[in-house]
Amino acid sequence: MTSSSSAAGGRVLRADARRNRDHILEVAQRFFTEHGVDGSLDAVAKQAGVGPGTLYRHFPTREALLAALLEAREEVLGQRLETIRSESADAAEALRGWLEALVDWAGAFDGLPEPLRAAMTAERSPLALTCEGYISTTDAFLSAAQREGSARGDVRGRDLFLAVLATSWARGAALADEQSPVAMVDLLATGWATPPS
Amino acid sequence: MTSSSSAAGGRVLRADARRNRDHILEVAQRFFTEHGVDGSLDAVAKQAGVGPGTLYRHFPTREALLAALLEAREEVLGQRLETIRSESADAAEALRGWLEALVDWAGAFDGLPEPLRAAMTAERSPLALTCEGYISTTDAFLSAAQREGSARGDVRGRDLFLAVLATSWARGAALADEQSPVAMVDLLATGWATPPS
Amino acid sequence: MTSSSSAAGGRVLRADARRNRDHILEVAQRFFTEHGVDGSLDAVAKQAGVGPGTLYRHFPTREALLAALLEAREEVLGQRLETIRSESADAAEALRGWLEALVDWAGAFDGLPEPLRAAMTAERSPLALTCEGYISTTDAFLSAAQREGSARGDVRGRDLFLAVLATSWARGAALADEQSPVAMVDLLATGWATPPS
Amino acid sequence: MTSSSSAAGGRVLRADARRNRDHILEVAQRFFTEHGVDGSLDAVAKQAGVGPGTLYRHFPTREALLAALLEAREEVLGQRLETIRSESADAAEALRGWLEALVDWAGAFDGLPEPLRAAMTAERSPLALTCEGYISTTDAFLSAAQREGSARGDVRGRDLFLAVLATSWARGAALADEQSPVAMVDLLATGWATPPS
DNA sequence: AATGAATGAGTGTTCATTCAT
């Protein structure tokens, strides 16, 4: 983590505040993993051993907390991004790899896709920025594939990102379910229809 | 409506009870359309002019109420099914049409896809039956397409049904958004990748 | 009390509900007497041994609770009204007596004048009706005094009612203070100025 | 402002501290004017660009802040006092003018009369001194009028001061209301009753 | 069969005050 000295806004935090903030994030990470993103914020505060006011000071909304949590995961996704870039044989494979990475990312917590989708249309959410960033990346990968001729021209990065969220959303159930022979990410790539030979 | 004399269980209701039940359904239909499926059940009861106990007696859970509501919509979907069966040129077109119909169906209320997905794994839900029925129908269409050679063999009806729910889930946002040139149902059919020529 | 079978709205309450409602009123009466009208409603509920939802059901706002409490005191004020009507030598004495009664009434709880004053301008408050009623009564007494020639013609009942509230508001301090030789109600009647002989 | 080098206690402040203090006062003046005296002190601190601790150091209680604010207004009231003294035809007119000035003064902020009244009985409040000072002045004007024979002898300056606060308190509502033909300050002077001719 | 009163844990949010930095 590089958050050792800076919050999202870039302002330097006092040592004790940073410690608290980091601790809250750790607890929230665990809590949301176990209880999903709709869990009680008061419960998070209690588990972190701080008052609700402290939680509120650091993260004024549930979205802000989620955004900070995802920011912490950014690094993981970034590394995966590097791997994809360096090891993919072609743009199509890269795009597919990236979409898979995104699906994992959006599936980090139960119920996470919901606020992410909401952030795609609501300008105000702190999650919006995060989404926009990844949509851009998706667009980059998609454009490369389109130039390569391996992706349809009428699809937009935004569409694929939304499809990714939908896939993550669906996976919550699919995982509980027995594994399907064909994953939805695959379906998304080639569709259910066989190409007209 | 053919529910004129029977509840799901098939038990005959007293005339006044049936009237009550039907009225609740009408109100709930309107209410969920306006406020989404997460709206307050107390509000539904109040609008219907009955006590919450009465609502509870008829529909012990939110899922039960939704199931009854969807049962009422079954007829509409059934008619569309007939049209598809009679007017589709081939099995692939039929399958596609059916999936579109399902997407509309699952998008009847805001937030409906969520409990439907839950019902796919939870055995207990009264919605499970409904889902299973439509999964079977999807399987039938899919099998025909597979026999015809126009659908991949490794896809299951269950997968497509889940994909349909995900599509409905995503559409909520997509509609608010500017319309994408490529709809997700299409994406689902042929994928984003161009077939290797 | 005639509240034995009816709420403010006139609807008959179920026996248990009425018992609860009456008990809440008793507790609230005591609580507001001790802690003033700004005390916590949750605390009232707790003392009454009911959940906050129950309190809320009966009295959706603090004003509603206050109004019900004052309604219960209406009878007391009504009796005083009778006495004033029957025993006053003239209209001026009656008016003065009525104003004194009102001052006592508005001083029933610490902080009560504040919401009453607010109710004088806000149409929506359940207290507004109560105020309007007593303003009318004040107007009646005042008109009589004016016809009698013992009250200035340019004063309105509304003005006197407001002055009464202000007096009650001031009394909170005056009582704690040593008693003043001249009470504010008197001051209100004749002013601090000596008449130009 | 003559507070250029001293706090109430008379202690000399460091230049930066004084600047801070003065700035807080400016901001608080604006803030209380807009939001009333019950507004959040944290908000005041934030608007002033200082931490809540700093605000607290300068003004340990809300009353202390109010007292300092009123001290700053003292000058204005003092000038009005001069005018009254020099231009009033008689003691009665002077007293009346002074009371009017006081009503304006106590109405500077929404909700100000409340803490002022509290200060009249609570010895500890920093507002108490301010009040006592103005009560003395009122007593002086009143005594003059009493000597002149134009004021009742059984009224005390303290009573009039309290009546002034009550008038300010009432005025908040009266202004929102349509203007009454008879102002409460007048009522206070001559009462509602017509003098027995 | 129907009613609707009661429940009570739970929600997000606020803020005067303290105190470590």
Added chain:
DNA sequence: TATGAATGAACACTCATTCAT
């Protein structure tokens, strides 16, 4: 001296569910 992070009790209000009537 100043800062601002932390506190944590308190607030009004909601609602699925139960159960006495």
